[in-house]
Amino acid sequence: IIEERQRVRNGVDKARSTEENLDTSNTDQSDGSGYMLGPVIATYIRGRFLGKGGFAKCYEMTDARTQRVYAGKIIDKSTVTKLRARQKLRSEIQIHASLRHPHIVRFEHFFEDEDHVYILLELCDAQSMMELLKRRKRLTEPECRYFMMQILDAVEYMHRNRVIHRDIKLGNLFLTGELQIKIGDFGLAAKLEYDNERKRTMCGTPNYIAPEILSGKNGHSYEVDIWSLGVVLYTMLIGKPPFETADVKTTYKRIKANIYTFPSQVQISRAARELIVSILNAAPEGRPQLSDIWCSEFMQGPVPRCLPRKALDEEPNST
Numbered sequence: 001i002i003e004e005r006q007r008v009r010n011g012v013d014k015a016r017s018t019e020e021n022l023d024t025s026n027t028d029q030s031d032g033s034g035y036m037l038g039p040v041i042a043t044y045i046r047g048r049f050l051g052k053g054g055f056a057k058c059y060e061m062t063d064a065r066t067q068r069v070y071a072g073k074i075i076d077k078s079t080v081t082k083l084r085a086r087q088k089l090r091s092e093i094q095i096h097a098s099l100r101h102p103h104i105v106r107f108e109h110f111f112e113d114e115d116h117v118y119i120l121l122e123l124c125d126a127q128s129m130m131e132l133l134k135r136r137k138r139l140t141e142p143e144c145r146y147f148m149m150q151i152l153d154a155v156e157y158m159h160r161n162r163v164i165h166r167d168i169k170l171g172n173l174f175l176t177g178e179l180q181i182k183i184g185d186f187g188l189a190a191k192l193e194y195d196n197e198r199k200r201t202m203c204g205t206p207n208y209i210a211p212e213i214l215s216g217k218n219g220h221s222y223e224v225d226i227w228s229l230g231v232v233l234y235t236m237l238i239g240k241p242p243f244e245t246a247d248v249k250t251t252y253k254r255i256k257a258n259i260y261t262f263p264s265q266v267q268i269s270r271a272a273r274e275l276i277v278s279i280l281n282a283a284p285e286g287r288p289q290l291s292d293i294w295c296s297e298f299m300q301g302p303v304p305r306c307l308p309r310k311a312l313d314e315e316p317n318s319t
C-alpha cells in the first residue's frame with residue numbers, strides 16, 4: 001500500500017529548500033519555501049514488478065479508488081542524493097509531463113513522500129520492442145513501416161515542442177497489447193530554449209549514440225534522434241544493431257568511422273537500404289529531415305492497418 005499525502009506549504013521550514021524538493025509543478029520554487037506532508041489524498045496498491053532501470057523500480061500500481069492501473073516508477077531518494085542526479089530526475093519529470101501524444105507513454109501523475117518519488121505512467125503491458133525483437137529475430141518490411149510511422153509521428157511532435165529525446169532505442173519503445181508504440185524514458189531528454197541552440201553536454205550514454213555526440217565538437221541537436229531512428233530501423237530489419245561489437249570502444253570507433261555492413265544472408269529491399277544509408281550519415285546536416293523520411297520510397301510501401309497480438313511472437317502471415 002502506498003499513500004499519497006497532500007503537500008502542505010510551509011514557508012518556515014527552510015531546511016527543505018528548492019534543491020531538496022523535487023516538485024516541478026511548484027510555482028513557489030523561487031522563494032525556496034518547502035512543504036509538509038498533510039492528509040492522505042490517494043491510496044495505491046503496488047502490484048506486479050515490471051522492470052528495473054537506472055534508478056527506478058517499476059511496478060503496476062492500482063489507484064484503490066478508481067481501480068485504474070498505472071506503471072509506477074518508484075525511485076528511492078537515497079539513490080538520488082547528488083545534485084546532478086536530482087537535476088536529471090527533475091528534468092525528466094518536467095519534460096515528460098509537458099508531452100502528450102498517442103505514441104508517447106502518457107505521464108499521468110507524480111508525487112513523493114519522505115523516502116521515495118513516485119511517477120505514474122500509462123501502463124504498456126506488452127514490454128518493449130527489444131523483447132519483441134528478441135522473440136521475432138527480425139521484422140518484415142510492412143511491420144517496420146507500421147512501427148516507423150508511429151515513431152515518426154511521436155518524434156515529430158517532440159521536435160515541434162523543442163524536445164530531443166536523445167535515447168531512442170528498442171528498449172525505450174514500449175508496446176501496448178494492441179501493438180501500439182509508446183516512446184518512453186525521458187531520462188536523457190533535453191528541452192531547447194530556441195531552435196538553433198546546440199546542446200554540448202549530456203549525463204549518461206545513449207545506446208544508439210550519434211557520431212557528433214562522440215566527437216563533441218560543435219554540440220548536437222535534433223539530428224541525434226534522426227540518427228537513432230536509422231539505428232532502430234536497421235535493427236528491426238536486420239535483427240541486430242549496425243555498429244554492435246563485443247566492446248564499447250570498438251563500437252564507438254565504428255560509429256565515428258561510419259563502418260557498418262548489410263549482411264548478405266538477410267534480404268532487404270533497395271528502398272530500405274537507401275533510407276538507412278541516408279539516415280546513418282556521419283554529418284548531421286546531411287541526414288534527412290523527418291519529412292524526408294516520411295516521403296522516402298521505403299515509407300510508401302504497404303502498411304498493415306493493425307497488427308494481430310500474435311505478431312508479438314511470430315511473423316503474421318499477411319505481412
Ligand code: ADP
Nearest residue numbers: 050051052053054055056058071122123124185
Ligand atoms: P530508468 O529511467 O530508471 O532507466 P526505465 O524507464 O527504463 O527506468 O524503466 C525501467 C523498466 O520498467 C523498464 O525497462 C520496463 O521494464 C519498465 N517500465 C517502464 N515504464 C513502463 C511502462 N510505462 N509500462 C510498463 N513497463 C514500464
